[in-house]
Amino acid sequence: xxxxxxxxxxxxxxxxxxxxxxxxxxxxxxxxxxxxxxxxxxxxxxxxxxxxxxxxxxxxxxxxxxxxxxxxxxxxxxxxxxxxxxxxxxxxxxxxxxxxxxxxxxxxxxxxxxxxxxxxxxxxxxxxxxxxxxxxxxxxxxxxxxxxxxxxxxxxxxxxxxxxxxxxxxxxxxxxxx
Amino acid sequence: xxxxxxxxxxxxxxxxxxxxxxxxxxxxxxxxxxxxxxxxxxxxxx
Numbered sequence: 001x002x003x004x005x006x007x008x009x010x011x012x013x014x015x016x017x018x019x020x021x022x023x024x025x026x027x028x029x030x031x032x033x034x035x036x037x038x039x040x041x042x043x044x045x046x047x048x049x050x051x052x053x054x055x056x057x058x059x060x061x062x063x064x065x066x067x068x069x070x071x072x073x074x075x076x077x078x079x080x081x082x083x084x085x086x087x088x089x090x091x092x093x094x095x096x097x098x099x100x101x102x103x104x105x106x107x108x109x110x111x112x113x114x115x116x117x118x119x120x121x122x123x124x125x126x127x128x129x130x131x132x133x134x135x136x137x138x139x140x141x142x143x144x145x146x147x148x149x150x151x152x153x154x155x156x157x158x159x160x161x162x163x164x165x166x167x168x169x170x171x172x173x174x175x176x177x178x
Numbered sequence: 179x180x181x182x183x184x185x186x187x188x189x190x191x192x193x194x195x196x197x198x199x200x201x202x203x204x205x206x207x208x209x210x211x212x213x214x215x216x217x218x219x220x221x222x223x224x
Contacts, residue, residue: 005191015179032179042197070184077179088179106196110189115182120190124197158198 010106012126013078013118014085019099019150026153028125031088034095039156042124044109047074068112068119075112075119078105084116089131099150103128103159128154128161 017028017037028037037043045067050060068075079085082102089100109121130151133143147163154161 003189006188007190008193010190010192010196040197068187070187077181079179079181084181085179106192108190108192108196110187112184112187114184117179117181119181119184126196 010108011078011111011113011118011120012104012106013080014082014102015078015105016085016088016100016102017125017128018093018096019101019154020096025156026150028101028128028154028157029096031091031093031100032095037125037157040158042122043076045074045076045119045121045123047072049074066110067121068110070112073119075121076105076107076123077117077119078107078123079117081116099146101128101130101150101154125157125159127159128157129164130154130161132163132165 016031018031020027020029020036022036025039027039029035030037033048035043047063047065047067047069049063049072051063052058052060063069063072063074065072065074086102089102104126105123106126107118107120107123111121112119130147132147151161151163
């Protein structure tokens with residue numbers, strides 16, 4: 001950033017994360033890219049868009065612009081509404097499987113505001129909601145234990161973590177319709 | 179994630195860090211006894 005900033009408060013949007021484990025620790029991961037959100041450390045975006053060189057088309061070069069760029073699709077994404085974000089609770093991930101959580105995210109740095117959300121250069125979770133299974137099967141009890149473990153693990157981010165009733169996917173919509 | 183077409187770009191420099199200062203991985207620093215550095219008298223002339 002060069003010069004005076006335009007705003008002094010981060011924008012808050014909504015997004016969905018995958019839940020993973022690293023070194024025995026529960027971590028948040030992006031749904032569409034292989035990025036880990038480290039507890040206690042803001043995530044910084046970088047453009048990973050690759051293109052063929054105009055002069056040497058056999059060469060693939062990485063973009064050199066800082067993320068986010070208005071002409072690119074890079075940056076850390078967030079939707080402006082809960083309803084726009086929650087559909088990603090059930091969208092298949094190209095980079096991994098696993099449980100999903102939804103939450104609010106703070107965005108700052110360079111920010112590209114779009115019609116229904118933002119792309120930013122820096123982000124950190126602001127509040128996390130973990131869906132609780134509602135089945136009464138024994139399998140569900142085990143799953144509930146996993147959910148509790150995940151919720152406790154996510155407290156390492158230092159932000160409020162809340163359990164919400166409902167299954168991941170569409171049925172969580174009612175749980176989040178406060 | 180679909181967020182529509184870009185409309186404008188701006189910069190945000192928060193006054194307060196949005197990252198919580200103390201997470202579970204960063205325990206509070208140990209309290210040290212409030213003693214003067216070794217070899218330094220607490221009062222002159224004593």
